[in-house]
Amino acid sequence: MCDPVANSARHADSGVSRRRFLTFLVAAPTLTLATGLAPEAALPANAETALPGLPQPADIMDLGEILILAGTPTAHLLVLEVTEEGEAHFELPRAEVGQGITTAVAMLVAEELDLPLSKVRVRLADARPELLMNQLTGSSNTIRSVYGPVRRTAAAARARLIAAAGAQWGLPADRLVTRDGAVVAPDGRTAPFGSLTTIAAKLSLPDLTVTPKPESEHRLVGTPASRIDARAMVTGQMRYTLDLDVAGAKPTMVRRPPTINGTVRSVNNEAAVRAMPGVIDLAVVPTGVAVMAETFGQALDAKDALQVTWNGGTVDTLSDADIRLRLRAAALPFVVPPLLTLHLDAEFDFAFVSHAPLETNSAIADVRDDRAEIWAGLKSPIVAKQTIAAAVGLPADRVTVHVTQSGGSFGRRLFFDGALEAARISKAMRKPVKLMWSRIDDMRHGRARPATHHKIRATYALGQVLTYEHRVAAVETDFRHGLGEMLTAVAADLPVGGDLTFAQTVFLTTVKVPYDFGVVTELLSEVPLKMHTASWRSVYSANTRGAEEILVDELAKKMGQDPVAFRRRFLKTARQRAVLDKVATAGSWGRAMPAGFAQGVGFHEEYKSCTACLVEIDARDPKTPRVVKAVIAADVGRPINPRGLEAQLLGGLTDAISTTLRAGLHIDKGLPLEGSYSQFHYARQKDSPSDVQIFIMPAGGEPGGAGELGVPAAVGAIANAYARATGRKPRGFPINFDVDFTPFPR
Amino acid sequence: MPTYSFSVNGRTVTVDAPADLPLLWALRDRLGVKGPKYGCGIDVCKACTSHLDGKAINPCVVPLSEVEGREVTTIEGLADGDKLHPVQEAWLEQDVAQCGYCQPGQIMAAVALLKTTGDPTDAEIDAIQNVCRCGTYFRIREAIKSAAAKMRK
Ligand code: FES
Ligand code: FES
Numbered sequence: 001m002c003d004p005v006a007n008s009a010r011h012a013d014s015g016v017s018r019r020r021f022l023t024f025l026v027a028a029p030t031l032t033l034a035t036g037l038a039p040e041a042a043l044p045a046n047a048e049t050a051l052p053g054l055p056q057p058a059d060i061m062d063l064g065e066i067l068i069l070a071g072t073p074t075a076h077l078l079v080l081e082v083t084e085e086g087e088a089h090f091e092l093p094r095a096e097v098g099q100g101i102t103t104a105v106a107m108l109v110a111e112e113l114d115l116p117l118s119k120v121r122v123r124l125a126d127a128r129p130e131l132l133m134n135q136l137t138g139s140s141n142t143i144r145s146v147y148g149p150v151r152r153t154a155a156a157a158r159a160r161l162i163a164a165a166g167a168q169w170g171l172p173a174d175r176l177v178t179r180d181g182a183v184v185a186p187d188g189r190t191a192p193f194g195s196l197t198t199i200a201a202k203l204s205l206p207d208l209t210v211t212p213k214p215e216s217e218h219r220l221v222g223t224p225a226s227r228i229d230a231r232a233m234v235t236g237q238m239r240y241t242l243d244l245d246v247a248g249a250k251p252t253m254v255r256r257p258p259t260i261n262g263t264v265r266s267v268n269n270e271a272a273v274r275a276m277p278g279v280i281d282l283a284v285v286p287t288g289v290a291v292m293a294e295t296f297g298q299a300l301d302a303k304d305a306l307q308v309t310w311n312g313g314t315v316d317t318l319s320d321a322d323i324r325l326r327l328r329a330a331a332l333p334f335v336v337p338p339l340l341t342l343h344l345d346a347e348f349d350f351a352f353v354s355h356a357p358l359e360t361n362s363a364i365a366d367v368r369d370d371r372a373e374i375w376a377g378l379k380s381p382i383v384a385k386q387t388i389a390a391a392v393g394l395p396a397d398r399v400t401v402h403v404t405q406s407g408g409s410f411g412r413r414l415f416f417d418g419a420l421e422a423a424r425i426s427k428a429m430r431k432p433v434k435l436m437w438s439r440i441d442d443m444r445h446g447r448a449r450p451a452t453h454h455k456i457r458a459t460y461a462l463g464q465v466l467t468y469e470h471r472v473a474a475v476e477t478d479f480r481h482g483l484g485e486m487l488t489a490v491a492a493d494l495p496v497g498g499d500l501t502f503a504q505t506v507f508l509t510t511v512k513v514p515y516d517f518g519v520v521t522e523l524l525s526e527v528p529l530k531m532h533t534a535s536w537r538s539v540y541s542a543n544t545r546g547a548e549e550i551l552v553d554e555l556a557k558k559m560g561q562d563p564v565a566f567r568r569r570f571l572k573t574a575r576q577r578a579v580l581d582k583v584a585t586a587g588s589w590g591r592a593m594p595a596g597f598a599q600g601v602g603f604h605e606e607y608k609s610c611t612a613c614l615v616e617i618d619a620r621d622p623k624t625p626r627v628v629k630a631v632i633a634a635d636v637g638r639p640i641n642p643r644g645l646e647a648q649l650l651g652g653l654t655d656a657i658s659t660t661l662r663a664g665l666h667i668d669k670g671l672p673l674e675g676s677y678s679q680f681h682y683a684r685q686k687d688s689p690s691d692v693q694i695f696i697m698p699a700g701g702e703p704g705g706a707g708e709l710g711v712p713a714a715v716g717a718i719a720n721a722y723a724r725a726t727g728r729k730p731r732g733f734p735i736n737f738d739v740d741f742t743p744f745p746r
Numbered sequence: 747m748p749t750y751s752f753s754v755n756g757r758t759v760t761v762d763a764p765a766d767l768p769l770l771w772a773l774r775d776r777l778g779v780k781g782p783k784y785g786c787g788i789d790v791c792k793a794c795t796s797h798l799d800g801k802a803i804n805p806c807v808v809p810l811s812e813v814e815g816r817e818v819t820t821i822e823g824l825a826d827g828d829k830l831h832p833v834q835e836a837w838l839e840q841d842v843a844q845c846g847y848c849q850p851g852q853i854m855a856a857v858a859l860l861k862t863t864g865d866p867t868d869a870e871i872d873a874i875q876n877v878c879r880c881g882t883y884f885r886i887r888e889a890i891k892s893a894a895a896k897m898r899k
Contacts, residue, residue, distance in 0.1 A: 226838060229846065230837070231838065232846075233849050233850075234834045234842075234849060234850075234853060235781075235825055236781025236821035237781075238846050240847065277764055278764075294775070295771040295775035295776065296784070297767045297775075300787065357847075357879055358783070358785050358847040358878070358880075359783070359785075359845070360784070406845065406847075407783070407847025407848075439785060439790075647844055654883060676790045676791075677785075677877045678788075683881065685872050685873075685876070685886065685887065688887070690884070
């Protein structure tokens with residue numbers, strides 16, 4: 001939809017030297033600049049050489065690099081302000097959803113400016129269409145994409161502050177240093193940044209060149225730091241969308257259809273519901289019937305009291321069994337016949353999984369005749385802005401979209417359905433609205449990781465794996481949140497050719513086998529179903545690589561080798577082996593375990609990072625297994641905040657425990673049965689290990705991605721431990737997936 | 747409409763609302779006390795966990811009529827001015843929060859546990875049912891243990 005814009009921007013930029021330095025100064029007395037160099041690291045690194053076999057597309061250029069490339073023309077449009085109080089305020093064009101990126105970015109700014117971390121504020125930027133494709137939070141890409149530009153922007157600010165002090169003191173810049181938020185002269189004189197901003201913003205410095213600090217001089221970056229927003233979170237001061245006070249925005253909820261994508265035929269008791277205590281207004285919107293009330297309690301009662309006749313939805317007759325059949329039918333055939341040589345075949349099924357962020361879908365919208373304002377947790381705010389503008393009949397520049405920090409995402413907030421719905425309700429009611437989805441609706445009418453089917457065949461002989469084929473059939477993943485535009489914009493540079501769908505492109509640029517398994521082919525086929533799907537933390541990798549790690553264990557067994565020794569032997573690089581060795585040693589791989597207990601191991605490489613996970617499981621009762629210990633090692637190239645990284649890996653582990661052992665959605669006649677955490681069994685404290693050790697490997701390159709890295713290795717490790725403890729081969733996930741509850745009424 | 751008076755974080759408040767209005771919405775929508783969060787509304791996720799007369803409750807299922815004349819404490823009332831409660835301190839030390847949305851409830855649940863159980867075992871910590879969708883459980887466990895150790899001193 002924004003291709004013409006994207007293309008013209010690319011062309012406009014192509015004449016510009018990649019090293020051209022852009023500085024825009026805005027109003028003194030604060031020093032505000034939008035600056036930076038286009039990241040020279042945007043182009044793909046070459047695949048590691050001297051490897052037997054051909055590199056897979058994701059080895060050549062992964063999805064994160066593709067997104068960086070798409071965002072490159074505008075990567076310099078970052079806004080940093082140094083205030084008269086000596087604080088640095090940075091506007092981050094990404095969404096903070098718990099992954100700790102505001103803290104990591106604050107560290108980069110603090111490091112570069114020699115400013116205490118407590119003096120750096122990071123705000124989430126509103127939707128900025130001029131950023132084109134540089135405001136999408138996904139693919140574990142934030143740190144990879146902003147590492148260079150943020151440092152350059154801050155380095156430019158520091159250079160200006162030094163120049164300002166030099167002008168005041170009549171000293172050349174190279175005699176001055178910065179320390180603790182001040183410029184310091186050789187004789188000990190100091191000038192706090194705040195005292196320099198006015199001059200710094202006015203100086204004409206045509207020849208200013210800036211270089212970020214060499215990484216060897218980093219003192220803060222790479223050391224563990226606590227979240228900059230932690231205090232607000234533990235004192236209840238953190239403001240999420242529904243905590244905002246927007247004048248006149250009243251609690252609003254929507255009564256939704258009994259099946260996915262059903263629509264309203266008639267509302268049968270409108271007058272009675274309007275007369276209920278606290279009810280303010282009611283409106284029919286494409287997604288259901290909206291009710292506004294004085295409190296959410298009353299809105300909830302009114303929504304439940306509504307009597308509505310519904311039109312059918314888009315998947316009314318569909319249930320899990322049909323979906324599984326269709327997936328099996330869609331999986332592409334293997335190429336290598338099974339008869340020629342020793343082989344191992346395995347098939348796996350993964351259920352739908354709700355994203356289920358603890359903060360349900362929510363948004364505030366104030367739509368007027370001539371303008372609109374939206375507040376929501378959004379990972380693709382530009383597309384949200386454009387779509388909402390079209391839906392309410394306003395030009396995009398009359399719609400302001402504020403990105404609020406949100407209570408989890410895991411991929412969910414790539415979609416802006418809540419914000420769009422709130423805008424439609426506001427327009428229909430002609431009032432500002434504060435929209436909250438109920439948990440039941442969030443699970444049933446929200447989005448989910450698509451169900452997948454996998455079949456894998458490996459052939460081997462004489463201690464070598466000769467061929468490795470993986471066929472993935474997945475319910476279509478919805479990528480209509482701006483990713484498609486990004487892929488289109490860089491189509492010429494993609495490492496995959498031909499007429500691939502966006503999904504296949506994503507699959508091929510994220511999924512790869514880290515082992516030397518001879519001739520490898522991994523293919524995705526999709527089954528389009530009109531359901532609400534979305535990428536879920538690690539997109540295809542959790543299932544695809546998780547299944548693969550199970551197969552690797554089974555292959556090791558067939559070939560008479562220990563799972564760790566087998567992986568060691570077939571991994572491709574020393575860096576990969578180092579994380580595996582780390583968990584094997586720290587986790588005492590191979591130690592004797594009581595009956596019903598076992599260890600399991602998994603490995604994963606993606607986003608230019610790699611990780612290994614070793615778990616111990618207590619599966620004495622195979623129906624209630626518990627992971628009791630986990631040891632994780634990760635090499636992310638260059639850790640910015642090891643403490644934040646550990647948190648992400650811990651989250652990935654918990655996701656893997658949940659989705660491998662118990663958490664999934666049953667689809668029954670067009671709707672998930674699950675409607676709360678009492679039914680969708682995301683792990684609780686009692687399911688979580690009381691012994692977790694996480695090791696971050698020392699820095700040795702550029703930052704890789706980390707937010708999603710932890711899931712696939714842990715899925716493999718947990719399933720493998722379960723198999724070793726119980727002697728059962730896990731094939732369907734989650735492993736324990738009974739309908740052990742009475743579903744809520746539709 | 748009936749009127750209810752009770753104390754919230756040491757301040758006496760009066761709310762004009764139906765008797766069956768869940769306390770959560772009286773707090774959030776009428777009193778502007780936004781610390782307790784909605785995550786399910788049916789006493790499952792525990793994101794709203796607060797205290798009534800010092801004991802953990804889930805205000806999403808406690809009707810307003812039940813709190814008349816009683817003392818409600820939410821996450822906002824836990825610290826003593828700028829001085830954080832030891833459990834909050836421990837949460838900072840362990841850097842527990844990720845998205846943070848569950849954490850007011852987690853902290854209030856932990857404080858309630860430590861009131862009755864000064865030295866909780868792993869099994870007692872396991873009994874805390876609060877959902878953390880970001881999966882911070884291990885750090886929560888560590889924070890509870892370190893807060894407990896400090897509070898025993
Ligand atoms: S909102 Fe109260 S327990 Fe979930
Ligand atoms: S920190 Fe996000 S739900 Fe617990």
